Amino acid sequence: MSSKIHTDPTVFVIFGGTGDLNMRKLAPAIYNLFLDGWLPGNFAVVGTGRTKFTDEEYRAKLLEGINSFSRSGKADKAKWDEFQKHVFYQVSDATDSATYKEFSHRIDAFNAEWKTKANVIYYLAVSPNFFPIIASNLAKAGLTKDTKRTRIVIEKPFGHDLDSAKELNALLANIFDECQIYRIDHYLGKETVQNIMAFRFANSLFEPIWNRNFIEHVQISVTESLGVEDRGDYYDGSGAMRDMIQNHLLQLLCLVAMETPINFDASEVRDRKVEVLRAMRKFSPEDVRNSAVRGQYGQGWMTGKEVPGYREEAKVDAESNTETFAAIKFFVDNWRWQGVPFYVRTGKRMHQSASVITIQFKDVPHKIFPAESTESWQQNRLIISIQPEMSIRLQVQAKRPGIDMILNAVDMVFDYKGTYTNQAPEAYETLLLDAMLGDQTLFMRGDQVETAWELVMPILHAWQNKKSLSFPNYSADSWGPEAAEALIARDGYHWFTLPLKDKK
Incomplete structure (x- = not known):
């Protein structure tokens, strides 16, 4: 890793954690960042979805995606064994605000274990109709207050037209500062x-x-x-x-x-x-x-x-x-x-x-x-x-x-x-x-x-x-x-x- 770049402890919470985007793109990308030494020593990847998986079952599913789609090819066993210790799964219904309390408990546990406050990146790898629901429920659970360490990543399409884009921007602006919002265009x-x-x-x-x-x-x-x-x-x-x-x-x-x-x-x-x-x-x-x-x-x-x-x-x-x-x-x-x-x-x-x-x-x-x-x-x-x-x-x-x-x-x-x-x-x-x-x-x-x-x-x-x-x-x-x-x-x-x- 370049000595000029330092990454702080980070928790990735991936909504749509069992979906195609995570399997094909996000999980392989995070794994390659790990291989190339860009991730900090303390990091966690928390996939979430309605499907019931244990941590072990979810790790096996991610490994399938990495082996199929990673630019580095099939995962080396020793490297994967080291990486998978940082991967977790949480059953959650994005529309049920009560389930978001579990994210807070997990993040608090990581912070206590690492003896520091981690950056938290909420990645919305879900259908666009869930963007406002997830953002609102994160706010209700008090998970968006730390403007320096909390970020939300939103995939395209950002709105279906001008009116819906303005509506989504207004909703996000009521919850996050602009510096917390990452509207992603992979191009x-x-x-x-x-x-x-x-x-x-x-x-x-x-x-x-x-x-x-x-x-x-x-x-x-x-x-x-x-x-x-x-x-x-x-x-x-x-x-x-x-x-x-x-x-x-x-x-x-x-x-x-x-x-x-x-x-x-x-x-x-x-x-x-x-x-x-x-x-x-x-x-x-x-x-x-x-x-x-x-x-x-x-x-x-x-x-x-x-x-x-x-x-x-x-x-x-x-x-x-x-x-x-x-x-x-x-x-x-x-x-x-x-x-x-x-x-x-x-x-x-x-x-x-x-x-x-x-x-x-x-x-x-x-x-x-x-x-x-x-x-x-x-x-x-x-x-x-x-x-x-x-x-x-x-x-x-x-x-x-x-x-x-x-x-x-x-x-x-x-x-x-x-x-x-x-x-x-x-x-x-x-x-x-x-x-x-x-x-x-x-x-x-x-x-x-x-x-x-x-x-x-x-x-x-x-x-x-x-x-x-x-x-x-x-x-x-x-x-x-x-x-x-x-x-x-x-x-x-x-x-x-x-x-x-x-x-x-």
Whole structure:
């Protein structure tokens, strides 16, 4: 562990402790933090749920999740034996305020054993309808009073729309200080996403050209080859706009577009992100028609297997109006970005699973080379690949070897795997450690969430109030509806795709 970072004794109380999120993400993340020496000597993981487990049964269940999903592979027996001593289970009904007294007794027991007051992190890995119930019951049991040591982590979606987000924020504000609330977006914990800030603000090369004078347009594309799988009931009430754009993609846009912070303080960084959202051009009904495209996948073939269309998926309405694809053209109306379009798209059952940010720079003002030298001419691009490949590549023009002056695009690549031998931590590891340290830099603030909802609500209202007669309008294993290509083609551009070694 770095000598610069010290973690205090911590108790994790995980609501939804028997659920999929804990098994796949949280438990493996905490275990990997333990393996890498980031956890303090005194810590406890208390899973909670209505299912009756003994501590031993619960530990065995967590071990299954860790063996299946941990980046470090199957647990070493000696390490697991050491770790599992810190794992406990408590049967509890989240809706029954009386059961919360047991948490207080457990925490008091840990504090007495450790002879100190521990930080307590309540992680809400549950359905969103339980967020206000759990927060209110924690308050009733007197478990939220210590503002310095008590924190609550809330998964997305944070609200279903602007009104529900405001309502949830108001409820939490009556119980917690803002410094105790950690609204988590796992995308912000990804290594390449964090590197956007380092890349921009630690290098004198790029910041002077990071503006409308040199950048022509920006694309942010997060595509998935998977369908809705077993999440049909949740997704049919959500859709691509709520599930991806309102949070993940707008967060990525903020990192690309934000002004330089004065320092790396959490409040300062988050202020700059909110400024971007507030500067983004609001949508009129005409803007929605011209600058927003929705889609829904139909049946098709993926990797040699026939897959159903969205409306044929389990737990999905046979006449669903829910979009599984969305492409939006945004503008940030400030001095740095005036007139520069930001194109974002996301979709399911797409040709490739990838998360890529592409910054295209303006062309050179005058080409001195003869036409035959520049047949494969390409404008300079900066491509930030978040997943599955983690890389940053700058595409520039160079002379091809030979007697003739022939130019073609070449890549200057920073590749994580090729540069570093140590394995990058999972996003949840980074975010959980930050929650332990009380660092909110990578977590969303209440006003940031509400401003993001304000931006997308006109689009959501327009789509909800007018049923699409074209659904389904793209087939599985495609790049989405034709209207998405037309959206960007009208401006003289096309969607970029990054060739990847493995299609997932």
